[in-house]
Amino acid sequence: KQEVSYNAPELRLMWSNGEGARAVPLAGHVGFDSMPDQLVNKSVNHGFCFNILCVGETGLGKSTLMDTLFNTKFEGEPTQHNQPGVTLKSNTYELQESNVRLKLTVVNTVGFGDQINKEDSYKSIVEFIDAQFEAYLQEELKIKRTLHSYHDTRIHACLYFIAPTGHSLKSLDLVTMKKLDSKVNIIPIIAKSDAISKSELAKFKIKITSELVSNGVQIYQFPTDDESVAEINSTMNSHLPFAVVGSTEEVKIGNKMVKARQYPWGTVQVENENHCDFVKLREMLIRVNMEDLREQTHTRHYELYRRCKLEEMGFKDTDPDSKPFSLQETYEAKRNEFMGELQKKEEEMRQMFVQRVKEKEAELKEAEKELHEKFDRLKKLHQDEKKKLEEKKKSLDDELNTFKQKKTAAELLQNQAQQAGGSTTLKRDKERKK
């Protein structure tokens, strides 16, 4: 019979779910202790994915460090200093080590720190990180989704390259790290640290750490809650920021070929812990905490992004009476609100048109009225004219009549006279006939 003991911190998840659960002893080997192996097998079959973002000024050896960390030559030309803004370039590689397949994406900031005005330098980095969260969120919200085969592009670790000035952090560094610390796991490293002497380095590290603390920058802490790695992680935490040197060149030391940088005064061995913290970085980043970095990204940084985004869109977990909303209710409410908005807009537009039509009609009616008035006036004028003309006509007619009468009378007289003369009988007849 096996003894069962349960320590609350070990059973973080189960405790919340294990209400009313009773512990029972097992009378033999059941076999569920293979569950971690089953899970591991599934993960190995599925393959792993890891995304690193390197932030730092041009020329700090970001690409070289990546090559050194992963023992391979990644793509890329060294960048010039004349970039107009900060762009992010990402490359994805399929790596394999024994039976473990890793899809590694390395994202580099191109042109960081090269501009005269660096106020907006951090913006494209933040936008890039957010864009990866957004893509994941969109996938998660789809009705028909395929999360288990989704290629996760969210940034799991951000290596922040600090220039080896030996003095303090640049304000660009502080500003940028402050903007990034709630979005990504930041691991600050001192680049090209072979330019600094050991004593200067110690002071530099202290200065950097205190500046980070006093500015409230949250860098990634190697987790100390799991007893199997608590000790090494807590020791390493005290060595941050790691002072690294990168090199893909090999030099013969003794009878081995080692990665090193050769100077006239000596050789800096990359993997010599007395020379630099490269081994510590590799240990922490890859061999011990890679999975934790992925987990933190998903459960902390992504959840924060998601929460903010949903709240921005007006989603809430409970209504004003503190009753929890079901997903259905939330969507329906959103949808109704949305449809209402659309309808309102439509109505508004229609109303506006009706108004315009009314106004225009009134305008045209006015114009029509004016036109008719104008012509009414003209008509009146015309009628007056006509009347005058009629009068003139009448007077002329009168005159003509008078004249005619006069003429007739005169002719009558003449005829009479001629009749009296006698020789105009014919003429008179002619006249009469006329």
Place this chain on the structure above:
Amino acid sequence: HTERPQQQKNLEGYVGFANLPNQVYRKSVKRGFEFTLMVVGESGLGKSTMINSLFLTDLYSTDYPGPSHRIKKTVQVEQSKVLVKEGGVHLLLTIVDTPGFGDAVDNSNCWQPVTDHIDSKFEDYLNAESRVNRRQMPDNRVHCCLYFIAPSGHGLKPLDIEFMKRLHEKVNIIPLIAKADTMTPEECQQFKKQIMKEIQEHKIKIYEFPEIDDEEEMKIIRKIKDRLPLAVVGSNTIIEVSGKRVRGRQYPWGVAEVENGEHCDFTILRNMLIRTHMQDLKDVTNNVHYENYRSKKLAAVTYNGVDNNKNKGQLTKSPLAQMEEERREHVAKMKKMEQEMEQVFEMKVKEKLQKLKDSEAELKRRHEQMKKNLEAQHKELEEKRHQHEEEKASWEAQQRILEQQKLDASRLKQNKKVNIFIDQQ
């Protein structure tokens, strides 16, 4: 940002990410595991005994009696949660049983409480997943359903078929032949063949082992597939057989050993359910059954009242993206509507203006005409007058001449008269 296609890289020297599986292992042990197993079948088929045998524990005992011992009038769905630990691995095991299932005279819809339970767990998970503030989500969904078939030797009962058809798209069903020690191997073989035939006929989808690359493992899996459905025997008692203490059932003619592969398929069931495929059962529940539930639920919500045929192709969008697209469509529609209205408006205005213009032109024309008319009349009148004046003038002139002639004639006459007179004298 710019992205290049993926490239294969060969590493020189050890990097260390081969340690990732260990990291995953370590974290999973820390988190602990959970599994929900549902057992369904008529009472008396040995379900509780099977659970106790599988998990080597007295999950069901006198203090916590199994479903058959709890007399129920209607089908209930009940949960028992136990915490077990083995080799440093913690497992929260939830057993869901259904006392009363199939025990009534009229068993119509006796599966309803079961489907309701499964759906309600899916609903809980969906709501938890959809919250704005999400905590770690406990997984209470039913990962596996052991369906106990009575060892009649003939075939599936109508209730068996109906139940499996109702549930095969909601949960991983593993059908088991219960109390297999009541059949001979030949009878059992026959029975299995019949059952599988009926399962295929009714297109019931029972849990299938996933294909894997390893040829050796696949051989084993294929052998198991040939033995489906598994015929099992369970026991709460330990018996000594040939010096070994084994779980078994003591008969006058011998002992039926639970873990003897030649006696029954219990070991296969245990190995498959617990030792090799427990994780896969959870994965299939999460990736297939839950997703089916979720997409149906969300499609119903968002397309309430909208023609579903129109939206069939858009299920790959999230409801929010859907609304976003609808918003864009609406903006386009409004723009078009605005344009159309504008056009109609312009046209009508143009028409009216034209009409007005025509009206004006017409009136103008008429006015001109009347004016011309009047002018013509005026002219005519003038001419007439002029003519008359001329006529009058000429007539007056003529009259004057006549008058003069008359005068002259009369004077002449007068003179003549005078002359005559003079002459006479």
